[in-house]
Amino acid sequence: MRMTSQRKKILDVLNQAKIPLTCDDIYLQIEDDKLNLSTVYRSLERFYVDKHVYKTIINQKQYYYIGHHHHFLVCLGCEKMIPVGCHIEGKEKAIGEPYGFQVTHHDMTLYGYCNLCQTH
């Protein structure tokens, strides 16, 4: 894979992120008139296929990318995202076993209300 200047910038943004970002988030953070949104889409998908980043889906609408395997608490009030550890890491295999199914990865998101939004 060629490490172009565009891909460097995209990886930079992603590696500094604590929470997952959409392609558009990353595109906007880079603010380079000469960077195209479709390049961001293509690069992130490439990174994902090559297993350099993780992908998850939040609020059932958009792809989010992040450098590390985490799950997230997503607030339905303010959309804040809080990273949490993975509670089924290591159990994946056992879940598939009764079916002869070989689990390779999983995606989970938890929804609810953060401390500030619970008064709703």
Next chain:
Amino acid sequence: MRMTSQRKKILDVLNQAKIPLTCDDIYLQIEDDKLNLSTVYRSLERFYVDKHVYKTIINQKQYYYIGHHHHFLVCLGCEKMIPVGCHIEGKEKAIGEPYGFQVTHHDMTLYGYCNLCQTH
């Protein structure tokens, strides 16, 4: 909520399903020239908001609806879906607690290869 003939048919299909279905799956199964796809979309979303059905997202593309809370093993080879029980039911609360976060629900999908597709 008004129980129209369209909604009855949609619920019927969903209640007989063992695996989650997309709006289009349901629309095609009903095969009524006078039923519109957007009615299926609107009805299922309504059922979901009123907590009569569950919604999940699979292969990061489409909404799937199902009558009961289950997770699924999704085969990356043949797209087969196998329902499995929920392994974090009851732990939800504990996961959010350290952050003062009140978890209301979660969505998880496991990916991998079924017994027939493992020779890939």
Next chain:
DNA sequence: CTGCCTGCAAATAGTTTGCAAGTTA
């Protein structure tokens, strides 16, 4: 008979793709 629900058609939003030109190794 009134307000919720539907069909229809058009709009949206996120993502993907074809192609010619630019860049990396």
Next chain:
DNA sequence: TAACTTGCAAACTATTTGCAGGCAG
């Protein structure tokens, strides 16, 4: 220089919406 990558514009797909007429309660 050859293969990979990009920018641009157009295409695609799943989903949503406005509106006028229809139907359940």
